[in-house]
Amino acid sequence: MRYIRVVKDRTARHLMLGIALFSLLLLLVIGITLLFKALPIMREKSLGTLLTSGNWKPFKGDFGFYPFIISTLYVSAIAIIIALPLSLLTSIYLNTYATKGIRKIFEPVIDLLSGIPPVIYGVWGSLAIVPLIAEKISPHFVEFSSGYSVLAGGLVLAIMILPLLVSILTEVFRSIPKEMTDASLAMGATKWQTVKKVILRKSLTGIIAAIVLSVSRAFGETIAVLMVCGNIPLIPKSVFDACYPLPALIANNYGEMMSMPGYESALMLGAFLLFFIILIFNAVSRLTLNQIENRYSL
Amino acid sequence: MKAKKTEELIFKTFMIISSIIIISILFYIIGTIIYKGLPALDIDMLTKIPGGGFFLGKEGGVLNAIVGSLYIILGSLVIGLAISVPLVIYINFYLPKKSWLATLVRFSFDILFGVPSIVYGAFGFALMIFLGIRASLLGGIIAIALLIMPIMMRSFDEVAKLLSRDLPDALLSLGATRYEMAKVIIKQLMPGLVTAILLSVGRGIGDAAAVLFTAGYTDNIPTSLGQPAATLPLSIFFQLGSPVEEVQNRAYASAAILTLVILILSLSARYFSSKYQKNKI
Amino acid sequence: MMNFGVVRTSSTLEEIQSNSYLRKVESSHTINIKNLNVFIEEHHILKDINLSIPDKSITCIIGPSGCGKSTLLKTLNRMHDETPEVRISGEVIVDEENIYGVNVNVIDIRKKMGLLAQRPCPLPMSIFDNVAYGPRIHGLKRRKAINQTVIQYLQYVGLWDEVRGRVRSSPTRLSIGQQQRLCLARGLAIEPEYILGDEATSALDPISTKKIEELFIKLKEKYSIILVTHTLRQARRIADWVVFMYMGEIIEAGKTEEFFNNPKNKLTREYLSGSFS
Structure with a gap:
């Protein structure tokens, strides 16, 4: 009886350790697999050419990633430019001014926004944002836009990264010790002065980490962006032009890629690039955020 | 002034x-x-699989996608739970409080959480080629399991971290083995586990990019792990791509179904987690 | 090297404030608390507090933990405004004005009350900017004037010589005692009329405690000082007046000598003899 208990305990312990080590290896396995798959194309052409060439002609064996990289950067930049002020103002409001009741209302709102699936954002984007851009916004600036554009992708992405930004920023602001804001208030500073001079200053690294994290989320978002950004492999000249971000490229071409030499490898290279950049961004910002969180907890 | x-x-x-x-x-x-x-949205949408000419506007529903999504999420839940539950118990109650292994595991799951689903899809696809599996229910299950594992692990871990160490210590001092202790603890953490499951189901059921190459698409309901499976997000995606208005409308109907499912999942997750955390966003 | 303007080696408060950036009306600085009641949610924390706090002296509030002494102190600079669960009734009359009256600006009240918290809490900015923070938010703009103010208050708390070369660096590397003196300088730089201390020495070592206590004694020539303290010995050392609180009520208040040598209330006697704490 006693023997069985001990054996059970020991087996469980080893199994769990195994799982822990396996999970640590997972990142490595993903990275190596994708890299391995991307090797054939990298043997054919230098990484530099692949990244800076604007020619995407899979049938002729030209795989220039430049338009896709530019598109990804473009939509992500627009997304963060729109989402950052909104989320910064909102999370400051929730942390400093809002009553408990308002905070309570916001919790499920943020939950739901982050829970809505990308494909729904895509449907909504094509129903609401695309016509808005085609009919109301773009005529003021350019002759014609289908609405499926950099701006549409950026707007939809902005909304998709909002919940992430708000929840991380709220965490960051909350980690500021109350004594510190009290010290400022007790000297007769207004709330806004305290926000400007103490809270924002103190949370600068946290804010940057939150930005990096949400930019990396924007980099990898696929379906929603694919549904609203037009998918034309050219470098967009204005925000009303169509664009073609890297994840959309991978998603759109997976079916047919098996038939062409180099195509699969090129797309795997795209996936590897995404993985690698997002890995770095995530690692840096998570480390920063963990440090902030640990600074004040004992 | x-x-x-x-x-x-x-x-x-x-x-x-x-x-x-x-x-x-x-x-x-x-x-x-x-x-x-x-x-x-009508009852046919929910109860029928696509008939002939469905994508031209003829009759049928998206039962294939609903069932496919259900199969995939159930399968990936089993895998996800089998890995994340022991993992969380291990790093919280087996390892010492300031263990570097626990820190490292948490950190790597933080990063896995940030890996986009398209990358999981591509990785799953590469893995399947390596193993000689075609796009199938099994492939979809593996890809979605990879996707939801970090979500499940992190949110279950949040709750486990909050549990005071008094209970485990009390159990151990009664002469229980750690394994027996773990069984009691899991019972204690049940509401947290439910939240973790609801969150992962919400994320897993709505994701399209990971199943795009791994699960394939079919108008039928799969009968084995080796057959391709349709999913709700992909059925929305494909129907919306059709030029026929009726098909597009059905895409909106499918989108409404998915949205309602997510609403229910998200609100019930909030309900369960509010039992644990009072002021968290 | 930056220009700090005219630097004198030591200055008295009179001298520093003779070139004050804010003209203020001299008056007798007294606080009168009348029928003060404080509730936090449903808990009655302070019950019918009536108290007068005299000018130019140190008043120590003592009592076991949880007796409401810190809550009482917070009513004086209206820091309870930051917690919506707190309800307050009654009057706190500072310089003939009820600070809980209708047309009172909370910022003016807080400017009048310099607070020294339990733990030194430097703001996330340089040593210099910490002291300059108050004058700046209250509208002092001229660099020369700011420099002068900062240096003088740093000198006043005896910190200037210790931090001279690194006023532009972060205060986090200062010792806890130095940080607390920095916070005192920061509080004085808003030119308050009262000084509140919330167990201001409880985190400090004996030598730093002594320095702060000496500063309090020096400061009482000019200010009324109200200290919440956790040690009876500190009250005996520096207080002119002692207020003893228990369970949200004032049990006994009086001159230090009398209070310690001839306590009138039974509870006070028990507390002083250490039968509860």
Whole structure:
């Protein structure tokens, strides 16, 4: 009886350790697999050419990633430019001014926004944002836009990264010790002065980490962006032009890629690039955020 | 003094406006989907698989996608739970409080959480080629399991971290083995586990990019792990791509179904987690 | 090297404030608390507090933990405004004005009350900017004037010589005692009329405690000082007046000598003899 208990305990312990080590290896396995798959194309052409060439002609064996990289950067930049002020103002409001009741209302709102699936954002984007851009916004600036554009992708992405930004920023602001804001208030500073001079200053690294994290989320978002950004492999000249971000490229071409030499490898290279950049961004910002969180907890 | 007040007032107004914008965006999205989707939603949508010429506007429903999504999420839940539950128990109650292994595991799951689903899809696809599996239910299950594992692990871990160490210590001092202790602890953490499951189901059921190459698509309901499986998000995606208006309307109806499912999942997750954390966003 | 303007080696408060950036009306600095009641949610924390706090002296509030002494102190600079669960009734009359009256600006009240918290809490900015924070938010703009103010208050708390070369660096590397003196300088730089201390020495070592206590004694020539303290010995050392609180009520208040040598209330006697704490 006693023997069985001990054996059970020991087996469980080893199994769990195994799982822990396996999970640590997972990142490595993903990275190596994708890299391995991307090797054939990298043997054919230098990484530099692949990244800076604007020619995407899979049938002729030209795989220039430049338009896709530019598109990804473009939509992500627009997304963060729109989402950052909104989320910064909102999370400051929730942390400093809002009553408990308002905070309570916001919790499920943020939950739901982050829970809505990308494909729904895509449907909504094509129903609401695309016509808005085609009919109301773009005529003021350019002759014609289908609405499926950099701006549409950026707007939809902005909304998709909002919940992430708000929840991380709220965490960051909350980690500021109350004594510190009290010290400022007790000297007769207004709330806004305290926000400007103490809270924002103190949370600068946290804010940057939150930005990096949400930019990396924007980099990898696929379906929603694919549904609203037009998918034309050219470098967009204005925000009303169509664009073609890297994840959309991978998603759109997976079916047919098996038939062409180099195509699969090129797309795997795209996936590897995404993985690698997002890995770095995530690692840096998570480390920063963990440090902030640990600074004040004992 | 006056300028100071005005500045504060202006910024406070901006803050309130942004908060209102964020709330109204949510209602706008849900409103649009429901408004467009409900009229096209009928009982056939839920109970029939696509008939012949479905993508030309003929009759049928999306039962294939609903069942496919259900199969995939159930399968990936089993895998996800089998890995994340022991893992969380191990790093919280087996390892010492300040263990580097626990820190490392948490950190790597933080990063896995950030890996986009398209990358999981590509990785799953590469893995399947390596193993000689075609796009199938099994492939979809593996890809979605990879996707939801970090979500499940992190949210279950949050709850486990909050449990005081008194209970485990008390159990151990009674002469229980750690394994026996773990069984009691899991019971204690049940509401947290339910939250973790609901969150992962929400994420897993709505994801399209990971199943795009791994699960394939079919008009039939799969009968074995080796057959391809349709999923709700992909059925929305494909139907919306059709030029036929009726098909597009059905895409909206499918979108409404998915949105309602997510709404229910998300609100019940909030309900369960509010039992644990009082003031967390 | 930056220009700090005219630097004198030591200055008295009179001298520093003779070039004050804010003209203020001299008056007798007294606080009268009348029928003060404080509730936090449903808990009655302070019950019918009536108290006068005299000018130019140190008043120590003592009592076991949880007796409401810190809550009482917070009513004086209206820091309870930051917690919506707190309800307050009654009057706190500072310089003939009820600070809980209708047309009172909370910022003016807080400017009048310099607070020294339990733990030193430097703001996330340089040593210099910490002291300059108050004058700046209250509208002092001229660099020379700011420099002068900062240096003088740093000198006043005896910190200037210790931090001279690194006033532009972060205060986090200062010792806890130095940080607390920095916070005192920061509080004085808003030119308050009262000084509140919330167990201001409880985190400090004996030598730093002694320095702060000496500063309090020096400061009482000019200010009324109200200290919440956790040690009876500190009250005996520096207080002119002692207020003893228990369970949200004032049990006994009086001159230090009399209070310690001839306590009138039974509870006070028990507390002083250490039968509860």
